[in-house]
Amino acid sequence: MEIIQILGIVFALFAFSRAYLRFKDNKLTKNEFVFWSFVWMFVIVVSLIHNILSLFSNIFGIQRGMDLIMVISIVVLFYLIFRLYVQHESVKREITMLVRKVALEEKNKKKK
Numbered sequence: 001m002e003i004i005q006i007l008g009i010v011f012a013l014f015a016f017s018r019a020y021l022r023f024k025d026n027k028l029t030k031n032e033f034v035f036w037s038f039v040w041m042f043v044i045v046v047s048l049i050h051n052i053l054s055l056f057s058n059i060f061g062i063q064r065g066m067d068l069i070m071v072i073s074i075v076v077l078f079y080l081i082f083r084l085y086v087q088h089e090s091v092k093r094e095i096t097m098l099v100r101k102v103a104l105e106e107k108n109k110k111k112k
Contacts, residue, residue: 008047016040039076 016037023033046053046069053065062068 005047005050009044012040012043012047015043 019028019033019036019040022028023030028036050065053068057063057065057068060068062071
């Protein structure tokens with residue numbers, strides 16, 4: 001086993017433990033925990049059986065296994081960025097509505 005494989009497994013186990021602790025602290029939902037568990041277990045499997053990447057990359061018509069990982073990583077990152085953007089916009093709208101409500105209440109209090 002190569003050093004990079006050992007580092008990948010150790011990092012994935014560490015990251016999985018962080019996800020588990022966040023789930024227990026109710027900072028991650030069940031769906032988020034399942035997603036991150038899948039990601040870190042995938043890293044472990046790929047670290048242990050790195051030849052599996054070549055098999056899957058050939059199925060998708062990609063030359064090297066690492067290229068497949070990069071493509072998948074970019075797609076997942078774009079999806080996560082999209083989710084963060086949507087959540088950010090929702091929070092901005094909610095804050096705007098709350099600020100307007102508080103401002104109107106303050107204005108009404110001053111009139112009385």
